[in-house]
Amino acid sequence: xxxxxxxxxxxxxxxxxxxxxxxxxxxxxxxxxxxxxxxxxxxxxxxxxxxxxxxxxxxxxxxxxxxxxxxxxxxxxxxxxxxxxxxxxxxxxxxxxxxxxxxxxxxxxxxxxxxxxxxxxxxxxxxxxxxxxxxxxxxxxxxxxxxxxxxxxxxxxxxxxxxxxxxxxxxxxxxxxxxxxxxxxxxxxxxxxxxxxxxxxxxxxxxxxxxxxxxxxxxxxxxxxxxxxxxxxxxxxxxxxxxxxxxxxxxxxxxxxxxxxxxxxxxxxxxxxxxxxxxxxxxxxxxxxxxxxxxxxxxxxxxxxxxxxxxxxxxxxxxxxxxxxxxxxxxxxxxxxxxxxxxxxxxxxxxxxxxxxxxxxxxxxxxxxxxxxxxxxxxxxxxxxxxxxxxxxxxxxxxxxxxxxxxxxxxxxxxxxxxxxxxxxxxxxxxxxxxxxxxxxxxxxxxxxxxxxxxxxxxxxxxxxxxxxxxxxxxxxxxxxxxxxxxxxxxxxxxxxxxxxxxxxxxxxx
Numbered sequence: 001x002x003x004x005x006x007x008x009x010x011x012x013x014x015x016x017x018x019x020x021x022x023x024x025x026x027x028x029x030x031x032x033x034x035x036x037x038x039x040x041x042x043x044x045x046x047x048x049x050x051x052x053x054x055x056x057x058x059x060x061x062x063x064x065x066x067x068x069x070x071x072x073x074x075x076x077x078x079x080x081x082x083x084x085x086x087x088x089x090x091x092x093x094x095x096x097x098x099x100x101x102x103x104x105x106x107x108x109x110x111x112x113x114x115x116x117x118x119x120x121x122x123x124x125x126x127x128x129x130x131x132x133x134x135x136x137x138x139x140x141x142x143x144x145x146x147x148x149x150x151x152x153x154x155x156x157x158x159x160x161x162x163x164x165x166x167x168x169x170x171x172x173x174x175x176x177x178x179x180x181x182x183x184x185x186x187x188x189x190x191x192x193x194x195x196x197x198x199x200x201x202x203x204x205x206x207x208x209x210x211x212x213x214x215x216x217x218x219x220x221x222x223x224x225x226x227x228x229x230x231x232x233x234x235x236x237x238x239x240x241x242x243x244x245x246x247x248x249x250x251x252x253x254x255x256x257x258x259x260x261x262x263x264x265x266x267x268x269x270x271x272x273x274x275x276x277x278x279x280x281x282x283x284x285x286x287x288x289x290x291x292x293x294x295x296x297x298x299x300x301x302x303x304x305x306x307x308x309x310x311x312x313x314x315x316x317x318x319x320x321x322x323x324x325x326x327x328x329x330x331x332x333x334x335x336x337x338x339x340x341x342x343x344x345x346x347x348x349x350x351x352x353x354x355x356x357x358x359x360x361x362x363x364x365x366x367x368x369x370x371x372x373x374x375x376x377x378x379x380x381x382x383x384x385x386x387x388x389x390x391x392x393x394x395x396x397x398x399x400x401x402x403x404x405x406x407x408x409x410x411x412x413x414x415x416x417x418x419x420x421x422x423x424x425x426x427x428x429x430x431x432x433x434x435x436x437x438x439x440x441x442x443x444x445x446x447x448x449x450x451x452x453x454x455x456x457x458x459x460x461x462x463x464x465x466x467x468x469x470x471x472x473x474x475x476x477x478x479x480x481x482x483x484x485x486x487x488x489x490x491x492x493x494x495x496x497x498x499x500x501x502x503x504x505x506x507x508x509x510x
Contacts (some may be wrong), residue, residue, distance in 0.1 A: 025308040027205045030069045030077040031268035033280040033291055033300045034061065038086035038272075043093050051096035054124055055084045059126050065301050066134040072303050076137040078268040079323065080280075081164070081240040082141050082180040084123065091162065094189040098145035099123055101165060101178050112173040124167065124175070132173030136202060141213065141238040143164050143190075144180065144215050144390050154194060164190045166211055166238055168201050177201040177211065182222055185215040185415070196221045198230055206308045208232060214239040217257060218417060220504035224458065227261050233309050237267040243276045245438040246425050246496040247363050247462065249277025251290045255470050256460035257284035264306055271299050275461075279468075282306060292468045352377045360405075362425070362436025364413035367405040369435050372398070372424075383410035388422030388452040388499075389482075395445035402444070405437040406452070416508045420459075420501035422452040426494065442466045442493030451484035456503040458495075461485040465492035 015468045037057040039046075046054075062079060070078050085097045099121050102109055109117055111128035118124075123142060131138035144165040148155035156159070159401045164187060168177035180198040184190055199222075202208050210232035217223050217237065226232050235258075240252040250269055258265035265283040272278075273448040283291030291300045300435040355370050376393040387410035412415065426444070428437035442465065463485070464470040469492050476485040483499060 021295045025206070026305045027075045027308065028073045029266055029282055029306045030072070030074040030301055030303045031064075031266050031280050031282060032062075032065045032077065032079055033269050033271045033278065033302070034058070034080050034083045035271040035297060035299045036080075036083050036086050037061075039089075042075060042086060042088045043090050044480060048096045048120070051085070055097065055123060058084045059123065061299070062140070063126075063130055064137070064256075065299075066130045066138065068301055069303065069471050070134040070136065074134075074136050076203065076209075076236075076266070077134075077139070078236055078238060078266045079138075079140045080268040080270045081141045082239040082270065083140065083268075084236070087240060089189045091158075091189050094143055094162065095120045095145070098143040099164060100146065101167060101215060102175070104175055104177060108174070110172065127167065128169050128173040128175065131169035131171060131194055135171045137171055138169045139166060139236050139238065140210065140288060144178070161191045161193075162189060163193060164213065166199075166236070168211065168236075170203075179211045179213065180510050181213040181216065183215045183219050198222050198226050200226075200230060200232060204392045205304070206234060209234045209236055211236040213237070214241060215415065217254070217316055218415065218502070219507065220502075224261070224504065227263060233262070234264045235266065236263055236483060239267060240270045240277060241279060244363060245440065246436070246464070247421070247423065247498055247500060249292075249464070249468065251281055251292050251468065251470055252462050252464045252496070253460065253500070254281060255277070255288045255290070256286070256462045259285060259472070260460045261506070262309070264309065267305075271297075273297070285309065288470065288472075291471065329372075352379055354380070356432075357381065358432045358435075360433055360436045362405060362423070363411075365407050365409065365411055365419065365421075367407045367421075367423070367436055369403040369405045369432070370401040370406065370434075371432070374398075379404045381406045386420050386422070386452055388450070390422075390424050390450050392424070392446055392448045395447065396443075399443055401430055401432075401435070402446070403427055403432075405436065410506070410508065418454055418503040418506035418508075419452050420452070420503055421498060422450055422501075423496060423498040424448060424450055424494070425496050425498075438505060439495050440466070440468060442495045443494050445490055446494045447488035447490075448494075448497060449484060449486045450497050450499060451479070451482045452499055452501075454483050454499070454501050456501045458502045458503075458504060459483045460500045460502070462495075462496060462498040462500055463487055463490075464496040465490055465494055467492070 035435050111124045112132045115125045142165040146161040164181040166179045180193040182196045211228040243249040254267045269280040270277040279292045283464045289304045368383045377392045380389045383406035388406040390404045407421045411419050426439050426442045428434035461476050
């Protein structure tokens with residue numbers, strides 16, 4: 001036991017961004033990837049009774065999972081976005097599914113003990129009783145209705161607000177928090193709340209948690225601000241994530257987000273492979289058990305021990321200070337860094353010939369690419385003010401086309417936000433125009449160092465291998481004005497290695 005604890009302490013010191021709380025306590029958490037029972041005709045009107053009958057099918061599944069989780073000592077369980085009713089509703093057709101949810105800052109309410117306090121709250125009652133009977137904190141996503149006066153210029157014409165809302169119950173069944181989604185993703189059934197919400201709730205076993213939903217994770221508000229401004233290191237994340245390869249598959253980006261910011265992220269996704277929805281995880285700075293299955297139709301209860309941490313990383317660190325940080329990391333990680341230096345000792349001293357620069361779409365953005373040639377090399381490619389570099393060495397005879405890509409610009413499809421991305425990707429075929437397309441399998445083992453002169457400090461390193469296997473970087477961080485990531489000795493073929501930079505200050509609202 002002492003050796004185990006020492007290992008964790010060393011890992012904490014090594015990361016340089018987190019410290020233990022109360023001697024490195026752990027708690028048991030669960031996320032459920034839910035194959036929600038869907039409404040086959042979500043745009044057709046229905047009655048409240050029909051909506052309740054539909055939701056009851058999903059509530060029954062939730063109850064089963066709470067029972068299974070309680071047997072494993074789970075302290076907190078998370079269910080996915082839209083898990084009680086599904087998706088693709090209109091504003092009118094979702095209405096029978098909605099319930100009024102009181103402001104917990106104004107009233108105290110335990111729906112399980114006082115079910116008649118508010119009319120039309122049958123779902124809240126059942127969720128509250130699940131939490132109480134399972135003796136665990138429970139987070140679920142549901143639809144909320146809130147009456148408004150038409151004299152309010154923001155009040156919709158039908159006289160009500162409709163919100164995509166997460167509700168939080170403590171282990172006694174008390175409703176202790178709610179969060180209304182800020183960044184809606186083609187959700188015409190819902191309204192955007194008047195102000196962004198930074199919702200924090202407290203637990204006796206792990207301190208404070210924050211919460212946001214799905215598309216929120218791609219924006220500064222409320223996701224990053226909740227972590228930076230309020231010091232929240234444990235995030236609840238219900239989602240209905242549609243996977244987009246090669247850069248935004250669920251497990252790929254969610255793990256990168258948690259790792260970059262030094263937090264615990266409890267991510268519960270829907271399970272509908274027919275909609276490319278799968279991928280849930282319990283991501284921590286040390287370990288990240290996850291589930292990704294596009295073949296099975298069954299859900300998954302993922303349970304894991306989670307370390308209680310608090311972040312001391314200075315996210316406002318100026319890039320001019322990064323050289324000192326790099327030197328400190330060099331000292332702390334001596335042997336690992338020396339291996340990387342030996343492997344890629346020429347990575348800065350020269351750049352191979354320009355090669356054949358080409359352009360191709362990746363995730364709807366026009367990337368500038370340069371193909372990898374030979375078993376090892378050094379490449380540079382630029383887009384606007386961003387120049388990306390890779391030093392690479394194959395562990396086998398190259399079998400497939402790979403390319404180094406750069407993009408510095410405003411992404412405008414399925415959301416509007418500013419990106420700076422350096423990406424080493426396996427192409428889908430042997431032609432250049434296949435680079436940037438969706439790929440899940442690879443056989444080429446590649447050691448690499450990838451870096452770029454980013455203008456943003458928010459960079460999420462991703463390493464995705466064959467069959468959706470996620471790898472942790474050997475090392476990453478700032479070296480003068482460049483951010484880098486290194487990896488060697490992978491056991492599976494490389495699909496994507498990326499530095500996914502978000503320049504939040506230049507985002508535009510959808």
